Amino acid sequence: MNIILEARQLCRNFGGLKAVHNVSFNVAEGEIFGLIGPNGAGKTTLFNLMTGLTPVSGGTLSFRGKTLTGLPPFRIAEKGIGRTFQNIRLFKGLTALDNIRVARHIRTSAGLLSSVLCTRASRNEEQQVEEKAWEILKLVGLAERGMELAANFSYGEQRRLEIGRALALDPEVLLLDEPAAGMNSAEKHSLTDFIREVRDRFNLTVLLIEHHVPLVMNLCDRIAVLNFGELIAMGAPAEVQKNPAVIEAYLGAE
Amino acid sequence: MGTAQIIQNLLNGISIGSVYAIFALGYTLVFSILGIINFAHGAVFTLGAYFTYTLTVGQFGINGLLSGVSLDTQLPFAASIIVGSIFAGFVGVLLERLAFKPLRTRGADSLLALVSSLGVALVLVNVIQYLVGAEIYTFPQEVYGDIKPAIMFEVAGEIIVIRTVQVIIFAVCMVVLAILGYIISRTKAGKALQAVAENQITASLLGISVDRIILFTFFLSGFLGGLAGTLVGTSFGIAGPYFGVSYGLKGLAVIVLGGLGSIPGAVLGGMVIGLAEAFVPPDYSAYKEAVAFAFLFVVLLVRPQGLLGRSLIQKV
Numbered sequence: 153m154n155i156i157l158e159a160r161q162l163c164r165n166f167g168g169l170k171a172v173h174n175v176s177f178n179v180a181e182g183e184i185f186g187l188i189g190p191n192g193a194g195k196t197t198l199f200n201l202m203t204g205l206t207p208v209s210g211g212t213l214s215f216r217g218k219t220l221t222g223l224p225p226f227r228i229a230e231k232g233i234g235r236t237f238q239n240i241r242l243f244k245g246l247t248a249l250d251n252i253r254v255a256r257h258i259r260t261s262a263g264l265l266s267s268v269l270c271t272r273a274s275r276n277e278e279q280q281v282e283e284k285a286w287e288i289l290k291l292v293g294l295a296e297r298g299m300e301l302a303a304n305f306s307y308g309e310q311r312r313l314e315i316g317r318a319l320a321l322d323p324e325v326l327l328l329d330e331p332a333a334g335m336n337s338a339e340k341h342s343l344t345d346f347i348r349e350v351r352d353r354f355n356l357t358v359l360l361i362e363h364h365v366p367l368v369m370n371l372c373d374r375i376a377v378l379n380f381g382e383l384i385a386m387g388a389p390a391e392v393q394k395n396p397a398v399i400e401a402y403l404g405a406e
Numbered sequence: 407m408g409t410a411q412i413i414q415n416l417l418n419g420i421s422i423g424s425v426y427a428i429f430a431l432g433y434t435l436v437f438s439i440l441g442i443i444n445f446a447h448g449a450v451f452t453l454g455a456y457f458t459y460t461l462t463v464g465q466f467g468i469n470g471l472l473s474g475v476s477l478d479t480q481l482p483f484a485a486s487i488i489v490g491s492i493f494a495g496f497v498g499v500l501l502e503r504l505a506f507k508p509l510r511t512r513g514a515d516s517l518l519a520l521v522s523s524l525g526v527a528l529v530l531v532n533v534i535q536y537l538v539g540a541e542i543y544t545f546p547q548e549v550y551g552d553i554k555p556a557i558m559f560e561v562a563g564e565i566i567v568i569r570t571v572q573v574i575i576f577a578v579c580m581v582v583l584a585i586l587g588y589i590i591s592r593t594k595a596g597k598a599l600q601a602v603a604e605n606q607i608t609a610s611l612l613g614i615s616v617d618r619i620i621l622f623t624f625f626l627s628g629f630l631g632g633l634a635g636t637l638v639g640t641s642f643g644i645a646g647p648y649f650g651v652s653y654g655l656k657g658l659a660v661i662v663l664g665g666l667g668s669i670p671g672a673v674l675g676g677m678v679i680g681l682a683e684a685f686v687p688p689d690y691s692a693y694k695e696a697v698a699f700a701f702l703f704v705v706l707l708v709r710p711q712g713l714l715g716r717s718l719i720q721k722v
Binding site for chain 1: 589593594595597598600601604605607608609610611612613614615616618622
């Protein structure tokens with residue numbers, strides 16, 4: 153299988169704290185790759201390194217063989233990496249449709265000037281953007297509420313909208329930061345199917361941070377376990393579950 | 407106060423109020439993106455008026471370093487107001503690069519950006535004085551073409567006089583507001599601007615170059631400031647390099663009254679302050695500005711977040 157994402161000796165220090173330390177892994181195309189670990193293990197920091205929000209202190213990260221480290225977030229997004237957040241970060245003052253539209257503009261070519269002057273090309277493009285945005289809203293089950301402000305949505309709906317917004321980037325890699333947080337068990341169950349469906353439909357590779365163990369075990373092809381910024385185990389869910397280092401990290405040494 | 411007098415004051419108020427609105431929008435746009443008040447906005451207002459003046463009459467000034475220097479061509483007023491405002495927009499862009507960006511990239515406190523913009527404002531005012539002197543410049547009478555200087559009509563047996571310039575100013579401001587509203591709410595650039603205003607980090611993760619949007623915002627802000635300066639200049643003349651200072655303060659009153667960062671708030675605030683001033687009796691017109699600020703003070707006692715501002719509690 154093709155390697156789509158490759159981390160080599162990734163490090164990030166915050167003062168004396170090694171939030172991420174010498175983490176290396178490969179993610180294959182089409183894989184659903186889980187990142188688990190206790191709170192403060194460095195999972196979200198790893199996502200921030202991958203999206204360019206936090207500069208790396210050392211190591212490299214590459215996407216289809218091209219280096220990502222050092223690029224600003226908007227360039228990384230253009231290359232095809234989309235993400236969602238643990239604490240949802242929608243544009244609450246915009247409608248659901250506009251939330252998706254803003255992201256979809258990454259796939260348009262109109263510059264500032266032509267968009268302001270409403271040239272014919274930019275109007276056509278805008279039409280396509282809107283159609284695509286409705287399509288995505290339908291996919292995440294929010295088509296009837298496209299014109300409502302994102303702030304009015306329930307927690308579960310906001311999560312779905314945020315995933316929809318990330319999909320609007322046409323990403324090849326989707327990073328989901330605790331997508332099941334705050335969902336009830338029925339919602340968690342349908343989330344599993346939803347993530348698989350989205351992966352198949354958009355040919356995605358998915359990286360997933362999640363605390364809900366059954367969901368991770370059920371959904372992921374492989375799992376990496378972080379503890380105190382270091383990678384302590386990696387492999388298929390069943391193997392990882394039995395790994396003594398993982399049990400120790402979660403339950404403490406006997 | 408008779409009916410006619412009230413109508414007269416209303417008309418005067420909305421005309422000047424519409425200029426306050428587009429001027430104050432320049433503050434609002436920058437504030438909504440960076441959370442900073444750009445104190446040099448008043449100086450851009452002045453510069454815009456001088457730019458348009460120079461392009462229209464084809465000469466720089468009657469005093470100062472540039473006295474006697476003239477341009478080869480004169481543009482028709484309609485063209486020079488657009489070009490002059492575009493120049494003011496580029497001054498806004500320059501401001502961002504010189505006064506704001508260096509501090510932002512170093513993570514400086516936003517209070518420092520405020521001081522830095524105040525500094526730039528003073529430099530600009532002094533440069534203007536050095537280049538064209540402290541004279542009052544008045545636009546030629548015929549800039550708006552061959553029109554009657556005033557429109558008169560009768561209400562309840564009394565005559566109401568509206569200067570045609572006031573009507574034109576109001577019309578220009580409404581057109582500009584409509585275009586701006588369209589840009590912000592309908593275009594790609596406008597959506598990106600809203601996204602950056604709400605959250606820069608999220609916007610950047612969605613492929614928006616925050617830096618370009620900030621430049622775009624400063625351009626719009628400068629354009630609006632320069633346009634407002636020109637419009638006021640055509641109505642009252644350009645009253646020297648300090649022309650924009652008092653308008654700068656009034657613009658602050660407008661955005662605070664309307665609610666910081668709120669675009670409809672800036673428009674409403676501009677209209678309210680314009681009207682409040684217009685209703686000051688002529689005998690007390692020297693206290694016009696005091697009335698505007700007293701009004702602001704009273705409104706803030708009741709609504710500290712401004713007329714259309716979001717409640718402050720949300721920000722905790």
